[in-house]
Amino acid sequence: MNNLFNKLINLLNNEFKKFDLDEAIKLNLSKMPEFDMQINNLVKYNKSDFFSSLQKNIIEIIDSTNYFLPVEKNEIGFLNLVFNHDNLIKDITNKKSDFEINNREKIIFDYGGPNIGKPLHVGHMRTLNIGRSLYNIHSFIGNNVVSDIHLGDWGMPIAQIITYLENQSVDINALDSDQLEIIYPKASEQYKISENFKIRAQEINKLLNDNDAELLKIWESIKNISKKSLEENFSLLNHSFDYWLGESDVNELIPEMIESLYKNKKIIDDSGALISAEDTDPKILITKSDGSYLYITTDLATILYRQNNIGYDKTLYIVDNRQSLHFQQLFDSIKFFEFNNLHHEHISYGTLNDSDGNPFKTRDGGTKPLSELFEETQNYIKNINSDLEKSTIKQLTNSVLTFSDLITNRKTDYKFDLEKFTNVNGKTGIYVQYAQVRAKKLQQSIPQQKNEIENLVLSDIDKQLLSQLFMFGYFLEQSFLLNEPHHLANYLYDISNSFNQFYEHEKLSEIENSIHLSSKLYLVNLFLTTSQNVMFCLGIKPVEKM
RNA sequence: GCUCUCGUAGCUCAAAUGGAUAGAGCAACAGACUUCUAAUCUGUAGGUUAUAGGUUCGAGUCCUAUCGAGAGCGCCA
Missing domain, CATH: 1.10.730.10 (Isoleucyl-tRNA Synthetase; Domain 1)
Structure with a gap:
């Protein structure tokens, strides 16, 4: 980066390297009113034989910038710096181009993750804010950034909604997003209390995984209704995404992925389900015993999809910290299954509570829409x-x-x-x-x-x-x-x-x-x-x- | 039960990855408006960093124990 601060840091770090020091120099704002900045991490070397020459070189570099008055060294080894503001002001600009990095990376930001059928609620706020900010920060420094909303448009929640619509004989063509948002909690409730409902929902889930044409039609209209509502919300909140890929988009990759992993003994049977052959505690469940897919199944297929169709150096998942075990298992599996050696990172965040410290709810106890x-x-x-x-x-x-x-x-x-x-x-x-x-x-x-x-x-x-x-x-x-x-x-x-x-x-x-x-x-x-x-x-x- | 995260001023949060005297904001109190919009600014007060040990020149930060809080732990996502 070409700004004054980072240029100076680079010069100083090069000096550290000359002395084989495996750490970065720390140039801080000073806490003492008579100084502007301080360097603290020379102190630890004050008993080394190279200390005085290191200190001398560091001081020479700082003095040569002309942005500081002659450096004051304290007897233990702290360095105290005072700006020469008259010189500083001539060169400082803080333009975007001052902050562009040399080694650019392509980074996928996986965030948002709304589910179709559910409104955006307060729980989505952090992933959206943090995701957008990190996307912008990396864009600002010149990285190649790609955002993917990772739409939750697959799996049991959708099957539950379809089961409910089926039970109540709801006309799909007359359905709007408001009704859909009322239906989801009811469907979810039915799934918990009615055994028949549960069995039918699991059946539908499996049929969807197997691409049943009739069900896919219903699924698609639900998805479209939901997507429209999400887009309206994002427009209000100033969010946008480069990709609107959903879990459904990788469905077709899964059978082949499972087959290949099974053939290579990367996954094994476990009472009907398939689990990773890796020795972990707990075991990593890859598919259910009825053959249907899980969160991690689609996430793994998404990795394959992205490396083949988008390409990336890094993927950052901006997801709350309760899912850290899932991501640990996902990242373990990427390596164990030999998908790639790229960088994947869980950017976790804490829970957002109301002003009393309780989970955000509406007055009637439901989740609060954003x-x-x-x-x-x-x-x-x-x-x-x-x-x-x-x-x-x-x-x-x-x-x-x-x-x-x-x-x-x-x-x-x-x-x-x-x-x-x-x-x-x-x-x-x-x-x-x-x-x-x-x-x-x-x-x-x-x-x-x-x-x-x-x-x-x-x-x-x-x-x-x-x-x-x-x-x-x-x-x-x-x-x-x-x-x-x-x-x-x-x-x-x-x-x-x-x-x-x-x-x-x-x-x-x-x-x-x-x-x-x-x-x-x-x-x-x-x-x-x-x-x-x-x-x-x-x-x-x-x-x-x- | 096992694993992980956390405990800092009355409240909400920082603290450069081990550095000098732990900082901000709110709330409280005392001040500054014939204003380049006072939607601001100035000042005061507030701390044994949960507790007890340990590591070293130096600990909010690392280690151990205790107490307290939260989260996660195969057929949900």
Whole structure:
């Protein structure tokens, strides 16, 4: 990457390598007010014979950039750095092209995973937000990205719905998505309580696996109704997918896959079912005893489908952490079955609860549709300002739903507190939008100066903002290496907060000195570029005014 | 029963993969608006990082035990 932060890191890491050190240098923002940055991980080598030459070389590299005042070394071996902001501001741009990586990869993002027949509900929010953000982050740094919604359009849930329709003699042609969404829980209930229903549903499931023509017709109309409803929801929530492949799309690959695995003794009989021959605990069940397929069966076939039809270097599955055993078994099996040696990773996330810490439910105890949460959020925003344009309200609502979700580390369970997340202050989607709108207004209302960036006049607050803008590369790297968007979400709050301080500290419209004004406007532009790039990475659309 | 994850300020969460004095936001309290939109900003207070040991120059982070919470454990997805 070509930005100042990562270029410096690369130089320093090369120096580490020269000394055969198998770790990366850590260049951090300083906690001490008199310094801007610090390097801590030289300390551990302070008893080694190469320490003084390593330290000397590191200091020389930093000094040679001219972005820092002469480095101060502490007696134990910590290095303390102070920016030379006048030089820094001349070279920092934070454009997209500054962050593009050299070794590009093709990455499939498997997320969303809605089931047909069920509405999108609150439980889908995290996979959608995290998935879209990671997709955008990897796109931003130049990777070749592909999203696949991995539609749950196969298996027992569908069989249950069809069984229910059959029992009640429902006319498929008159069915709409609302009715379908009411039917699913009823069908699921019947499956649990009625033995006859259960037997028929399992029969239908098997027939579907075997491509029964009549049933496939019914299945297809259910799928179309559902898909239309999903598309409407995604349009509202600003989601889109490159592929809408479903579990059904790989159905035809399964018989051959099973046969081949069986022939090669990779899977074996176990009381009628087929299990992996790999010695694992628990055993990995590949097909049921009636020969029908499971979650892992279609997931395995999906791997074959993707390697043959899409091609990839990596696949990231953005799925909640309760399914970690499934993915461990899936990834084990990919290797054991010798499908490929590509990188597959479960990007797990914690449970989303309501503000009391309980699972999200509607008042009558059902799962809460995402559209209902959208409505509620929208109402909060209308209460803050009733004069907003319709499109602005929509974008602010999405900002709240996205930013609130991404601010927390994806691995932890968290409480979704709408009242808190729609606050105009604090770490909220509204706050970060407001800062960005303020910057836009300045850009529009104050005539741009010629880019005079010699002899700048920078206050402490200007310097703080500039220092933080320098760190974009660091937080971006954290986010894509760990596939954790919250680093960028917190960073967006931090730069927005610094910008608001900058804004309050001195009125640009009252500055008469042109060089002074020029440096201020330069920072406004730099903030706006950075903020909008971070927003893109998070999947948030900047609003024009609010 | 077995396996995994977690326990940080009143509340919600961070903490660079072992670094210096554990940071933010909310809530509380005290301030700043004839405004480039105060949808903001400034300040105060709040901690034995569940507990007890251990590893080392150095631990919220690694190891062990205890207590507490959550999740998963073949014919659902």
